[in-house]
Amino acid sequence: MKGIVIVILACLCLAISVVGQTWSEMGFGTVITNTSMLEDPLKGLSKMYDSLSSKGKDLQDVFIARMDKTAQANGLTAPPADDQTPTVAGRYAYILFVAIAMVASAVAIILIGREDAEEKTVLPVKK
Amino acid sequence: MGWYTGLIRGLNKAFLQLEAGLNAIFTNKYNPLYYHGALPQFFLWVLFLSGLLLFAYYIPTIDNAYVSKAVVNSWKSVDYISNSLPFGGVIRGLHRYAGDAMVLTILLHTIRVWFTDRYRQYRWVQWISGVVLLFMVLFIGQTGYYLVWDQRSLLLTRMTVSAFDALGPMGGTLKTLFLNGEAITNLTLSNFLFIHIGLSFALLFGLWVHYMRMTRPVLTPPPAINYIMMALTLLVVFLFPITSGKMADLNAAPTMFDMDIWFLWPYWLFANMAAMPSGAIQFWAVMVLGTIVLCLIPMPGLFVPKSQPPVSAAEVVINKCTGCSLCYNDCPFQAIEMVPAPAGSRFKLLATILPYRCSSCGVCVGSCAFDAVDLPELTDAQVNTQIKQLLGAKA
Numbered sequence: 001m002k003g004i005v006i007v008i009l010a011c012l013c014l015a016i017s018v019v020g021q022t023w024s025e026m027g028f029g030t031v032i033t034n035t036s037m038l039e040d041p042l043k044g045l046s047k048m049y050d051s052l053s054s055k056g057k058d059l060q061d062v063f064i065a066r067m068d069k070t071a072q073a074n075g076l077t078a079p080p081a082d083d084q085t086p087t088v089a090g091r092y093a094y095i096l097f098v099a100i101a102m103v104a105s106a107v108a109i110i111l112i113g114r115e116d117a118e119e120k121t122v123l124p125v126k127k
Numbered sequence: 128m129g130w131y132t133g134l135i136r137g138l139n140k141a142f143l144q145l146e147a148g149l150n151a152i153f154t155n156k157y158n159p160l161y162y163h164g165a166l167p168q169f170f171l172w173v174l175f176l177s178g179l180l181l182f183a184y185y186i187p188t189i190d191n192a193y194v195s196k197a198v199v200n201s202w203k204s205v206d207y208i209s210n211s212l213p214f215g216g217v218i219r220g221l222h223r224y225a226g227d228a229m230v231l232t233i234l235l236h237t238i239r240v241w242f243t244d245r246y247r248q249y250r251w252v253q254w255i256s257g258v259v260l261l262f263m264v265l266f267i268g269q270t271g272y273y274l275v276w277d278q279r280s281l282l283l284t285r286m287t288v289s290a291f292d293a294l295g296p297m298g299g300t301l302k303t304l305f306l307n308g309e310a311i312t313n314l315t316l317s318n319f320l321f322i323h324i325g326l327s328f329a330l331l332f333g334l335w336v337h338y339m340r341m342t343r344p345v346l347t348p349p350p351a352i353n354y355i356m357m358a359l360t361l362l363v364v365f366l367f368p369i370t371s372g373k374m375a376d377l378n379a380a381p382t383m384f385d386m387d388i389w390f391l392w393p394y395w396l397f398a399n400m401a402a403m404p405s406g407a408i409q410f411w412a413v414m415v416l417g418t419i420v421l422c423l424i425p426m427p428g429l430f431v432p433k434s435q436p437p438v439s440a441a442e443v444v445i446n447k448c449t450g451c452s453l454c455y456n457d458c459p460f461q462a463i464e465m466v467p468a469p470a471g472s473r474f475k476l477l478a479t480i481l482p483y484r485c486s487s488c489g490v491c492v493g494s495c496a497f498d499a500v501d502l503p504e505l506t507d508a509q510v511n512t513q514i515k516q517l518l519g520a521k522a
Binding site for chain 1: 153154156157213214216217349350351352354355357358359361362364365368
């Protein structure tokens with residue numbers, strides 16, 4: 001049972017790293033281009049990102065709204081809505097995915113290391 | 128001091144229950160409560176690495192960028208880091224929140240050391256060095272707020288100068304040292320940057336003093352805890368991204384700022400006390416007296432209940448000691464030294480106790496095969512009697 005949980009956590013960690021981090025670093029829903037060597041496998045990923053692009057747009061809007069609110073609270077005007085902003089939002093989402101992957105890794109490590117942690121009392125046998 | 132003993136016992140009991148609960152979830156190998164000293168150290172490394180990255184792009188000047196867009200000053204360099212550099216905002220947020228986390232974990236460490244009584248006798252060095260380290264960390268964090276050079280930075284700088292002004296001639300010297308001159312100039316920001324980085328490296332020396340009297344100090348939490356701490360910090364960075372305030376303008380007079388309670392609480396205190404007559408002097412009196420009280424906590428007799436006097440160090444029975452060095456090897460506190468045996472002895476070495484390091488734990492008594500070490504207030508006969516009583520009570 002523990003082995004299954006560890007495998008699930010490892011797959012989750014990998015999925016988050018490969019899918020979530022890449023997607024967010026590209027600014028959500030961006031089509032992958034200029035990748036001639038890995039074009040075929042990445043086409044599949046690119047299609048998936050495209051299908052999620054509306055969700056990515058929603059995430060961007062939520063994050064940009066939060067940044068605007070913080071900036072206005074500090075007396076600044078809202079940052080310009082230029083090409084940089086989605087990428088900035090994506091980078092913050094990237095660290096969220098990193099955090100989730102780290103927690104999954106930590107739980108897997110704790111599960112693996114659990115047995116070593118149990119104190120075993122060795123009683124000397126009288127001969 | 129009955130209420131004090133009751134408080135300590137109550138806190139101990141509550142934390143033991145929390146420990147038991149966390150042990151059931153994490154096991155004792157990964158229980159974060161067992162690494163309360165190592166956690167601030169972990170955040171210190173995060174601060175060093177993130178600070179190094181920020182330092183690569185930071186420019187410590189106050190030139191008025193309102194005059195010309197071509198002028199690059201501290202605020203603009205921080206703005207460039209946050210909004211233009213890839214992951215610059217993330218690194219900046221990580222640096223800021225790792226600092227807050229470091230102060231939080233230091234306070235948790237202090238509280239736990241206090242109510243588990245681990246500051247007594249020879250551990251006074253760790254306690255006093257810890258108080259010094261805490262104030263160093265607080266000052267380093269405050270200089271970090273000055274470096275952004277937004278309106279908050281300007282207000283904090285002016286408040287610090289006001290606080291120094293209350294100290295008379297000594298305050299004038301401190302003010303000149305603080306500003307690196309008589310007024311706020313580019314040299315002031317260079318000074319702040321020097322203090323922020325230089326004092327951070329001085330922390331390493333302070334930590335050496337803090338660790339050197341410990342035996343086998345745990346400096347690094349296990350990787351699983353490091354991942355969780357890093358994940359929590361990144362989550363906070365995601366949820367509360369950092370932005371600067373408006374760029375500082377020396378012609379303006381800001382009066383309010385966004386408070387970070389972990390580092391800026393002295394400014395909150397000063398702001399509230401300065402309005403009173405002689406408020407600034409009272410502020411300094413509170414800060415200095417508070418520091419002295421903190422440093423006096425390990426003083427014997429001050430907080431130790433009279434019913435529990437400090438235990439005496441172990442003693443070596445000279446005519447029984449064979450110099451085998453078992454006690455020397457087993458002592459967890461390096462409180463035993465092997466010295467040449469006196470002339471005429473059959474043996475080469477003799478064990479000697481260093482009383483200022485001894486915590487009377489009794490490990491040496493157990494390790495000695497010749498009954499040559501004893502605790503004067505807890506002899507073997509007394510221990511055996513207590514064990515028999517406990518066994519009898521349990522039956």
